[in-house]
Amino acid sequence: MKEKVFIKTFGCRTNIYDSELLKKYIKDYEITHKEDEAGIIIINSCTVTNGADSGVKNYIYNLQRKGIKIILTGCGAFSKGKELFDKKQIFGVLGTSEKSKINDLLNTKKNFYEIGNLNFIDKDIVNQYEHHTKAFIKIQEGCDFNCSYCIIPSVRGKSRSIKEDVLLEQAKILAQNGYNELVLTGTNIGSYGLKDHTSLGKLLQKLGKIQGIKRIRLGSLEPAQLDESFFEILDENFIERHLHIALQHTSETMLKIMRRRSHTKNDLALFQKLASKGFALGTDFIVGHPGESEQIWQEALQNFKEFNLTHIHAFIFSPRNNTHSATLKNTINGQIAKERLNILKSIVKENNYNFRKNHQNTKLEILVENKKDDIFEGYDQFFNKIKIHSLKDISKEWLSIEKYNIKEEYNEVVLKA
Numbered sequence: 271m272k273e274k275v276f277i278k279t280f281g282c283r284t285n286i287y288d289s290e291l292l293k294k295y296i297k298d299y300e301i302t303h304k305e306d307e308a309g310i311i312i313i314n315s316c317t318v319t320n321g322a323d324s325g326v327k328n329y330i331y332n333l334q335r336k337g338i339k340i341i342l343t344g345c346g347a348f349s350k351g352k353e354l355f356d357k358k359q360i361f362g363v364l365g366t367s368e369k370s371k372i373n374d375l376l377n378t379k380k381n382f383y384e385i386g387n388l389n390f391i392d393k394d395i396v397n398q399y400e401h402h403t404k405a406f407i408k409i410q411e412g413c414d415f416n417c418s419y420c421i422i423p424s425v426r427g428k429s430r431s432i433k434e435d436v437l438l439e440q441a442k443i444l445a446q447n448g449y450n451e452l453v454l455t456g457t458n459i460g461s462y463g464l465k466d467h468t469s470l471g472k473l474l475q476k477l478g479k480i481q482g483i484k485r486i487r488l489g490s491l492e493p494a495q496l497d498e499s500f501f502e503i504l505d506e507n508f509i510e511r512h513l514h515i516a517l518q519h520t521s522e523t524m525l526k527i528m529r530r531r532s533h534t535k536n537d538l539a540l541f542q543k544l545a546s547k548g549f550a551l552g553t554d555f556i557v558g559h560p561g562e563s564e565q566i567w568q569e570a571l572q573n574f575k576e577f578n579l580t581h582i583h584a585f586i587f588s589p590r591n592n593t594h595s596a597t598l599k600n601t602i603n604g605q606i607a608k609e610r611l612n613i614l615k616s617i618v619k620e621n622n623y624n625f626r627k628n629h630q631n632t633k634l635e636i637l638v639e640n641k642k643d644d645i646f647e648g649y650d651q652f653f654n655k656i657k658i659h660s661l662k663d664i665s666k667e668w669l670s671i672e673k674y675n676i677k678e679e680y681n682e683v684v685l686k687a
Contacts, residue, residue, distance in 0.1 A: 272300040275376075276308035280326055281316025283455035283489055285344055287408040288366060289314045290396045292343070297373050303401070310339045310376065312364075315346030317425060319588040323350060330359055341376075343369070347385060348425040349591075355383050366390070366426075388412065388427025395440040398447060403639045403666045404487070405449035409437055409473065410456040415492070417518070418529040419559060419587065419595035422457060429461040434468060438476055445482030450668065451637050452477070453487045460495030471499025478508040484668065485635070485651065490554065491515045493540050494531040504547055512653035513544060514552040514581065519559070521570035527561045529594065534573055541577050550625060550652040552581030555614055558607025559587040560598035567610060575617060580625045581653060582618040584611055619679070626654060626676050634671045634681070638664050656681040 275296055279289045292312065293301055302308050311333055316322040326346050333340050342351050343364040351363035364372060365386030370393075375382045391411065399405050412427040413420075441452060454470075456462065462470040477486060487510045496515075503509060515537075519525055522534045541551055555574075562570075586607045589596035634650040638658065641647070646658040646665070656671070657680055658664065664685070674683040 272298065273310060274302040274308045275299045275310045275312060276302050276305050277312045277314060278305070278329065279314045280329075280346075281314075281318065281322060281344065283406050283453060284408055284457065285314045285316065286402075287396060287406045287455060288344070288369065290399055290406075291392060291394060292369050292372060293400075294394060294396070295370050295372050296376075298377060299373070308338070310341065310361075312341040312343060312372070313346075315342060315344035315350075317345040317349040317421060319585065320590070321585075321588060322346075326350070327354075330354065334359060341372075345422065345425040348388075349421060351385065352383070355381075370394070388425075389430070391430055391432055395436065395443070397440065397443045399449070403449075403637055404451040404453055405444040406453045406455050407437060407440055407444070408432065408456055409454050409459055409470075410462045413458040414461060415458065415531065416529055418527065418598075419556065419590065419593055421590040421593055424592065426457045429458055429465070431462050431464075431466055433466075434463070434473060434476070437473065438480070441477050441480050441483065445480055450482060450484040451487065452483060452485075453489065455489040458492060458495075459489050460492040464495075469497055469499045470495075471497060471501070471503055474503045474506075474509070475499070478503065478506050483508060485510055485637070487653070488513065492531070493517070493537050496540065504544075504549075510653065511548060511651040512550040512552065512581070514554075514583075515541070515544075516554040517577070518554055518556050519570060520555075520573035520577065521562075521566045523566050524559060524562060524570060527598075528556075528559060538573070538576055541579075545578060550580040550622075550654070551577070552583070552653070553577075553579055555582060555584040556587050557584060557610040557614065558602040558604070560595060560600050560602065562587075562602050562610075563600070571610075571613065574614065578621055578625075579618050580622045582614060584614045584618075586611055622654070623676070623678060625652070626681060630676060634669075634674065636669045636671060638667050638669065641665060650681070654681060655679075656683060658683050658685060660685040 277289050279285050315326045340360040341362045342360050347363050354360045355363050362382040367386035367390035368384045410431040412429045413423045414429045636648040636650050638646050638648040674681045
């Protein structure tokens with residue numbers, strides 16, 4: 271009987287992709303989806319914040335008590351792998367460039383530390399996703415930005431793009447395998463192709479022509495990287511009507527402290543342009559970064575309200591080792607930072623509700639993704655959740671819904687039998 275391996279994925283969509291790729295390389299072991307069956311657990315880790323590190327460490331601690339053989343991969347392999355390995359808290363460390371070696375390394379039955387390099391590009395592709403209704407395609411790795419708070423370039427490396435022909439072939443295979451919705455992911459997808467004389471917009475133009483692809487969602491974008499080729503495809507039906515564009519802050523002073531490449535005035539003009547085209551708009555936002563005085567916060571808050579954001583991933587600043595921000599003074603009280611966080615979330619929650627009310631006559635195009643407590647759930651083209659009551663099994667189906675109820679946090683519909 272083969273020994274069983276469980277893969278635990280933390281963090282972003284890129285890690286979801288990498289975990290699926292890891293499964294392809296594991297030949298002599300059985301992949302299980304039940305953690306308590308596994309003798310080996312591979313942790314695909316996230317290290318973007320201290321909270322992410324703590325989540326991984328707590329998970330490792332609980333596994334140690336059970337005597338599980340633990341392999342660490344993902345971003346945390348670079349930031350915490352050596353420390354955990356030297357303390358014998360994990361069995362092995364696998365750098366993201368070394369994924370293809372996993373089967374051979376497990377077969378040696380010996381501890382290993384294979385950190386690899388940050389210059390790699392995956393040579394293999396993922397053509398099937400277990401337990402997912404949509405497919406993820408990683409289009410690039412790394413980031414050339416130097417934001418003062420961010421550890422990711424040091425654990426993912428400089429930006430490099432996967433060749434266009436490889437991505438188009440992968441998309442065709444996924445479409446043939448029944449995946450009608452694609453999610454483009456990477457460390458900084460707006461930088462796609464810039465070193466190869468192409469762009470994200472040009473890639474999207476070609477992906478949209480592939481038969482079988484109904485909708486393409488995009489990972490987080492940088493406002494400074496959106497070019498004319500991107501704007502040209504915004505009216506295409508295959509582009510989801512939700513875009514996530516990372517602002518990080520809405521004070522010009524804070525953007526300078528954070529060493530961002532964007533400017534509040536330009537960002538606002540961009541968001542207003544996209545909103546006029548009917549897009550729901552989301553962003554990342556860091557509160558409590560050193561230097562965020564009460565005056566700067568009030569300025570940022572006033573600006574923030576003008577963006578009419580419908581989705582947000584906001585979090586409290588977390589100092590990361592070997593970043594410029596970790597050396598800065600003028601730190602912000604944790605309680606104040608939490609209050610600011612909640613203010614932003616409250617504003618966006620209301621914006622989202624109003625957005626859905628204003629679009630109540632819009633037909634919703636929904637991919638049903640899962641079922642919880644006998645209620646189906648999916649997301650529409652605006653990336654808003656909808657709960658669906660149906661006696662029929664509608665798992666993984668596409669639905670066009672014209673009449674639905676608008677609740678405070680989601681939409682809801684009862685389908686006739």
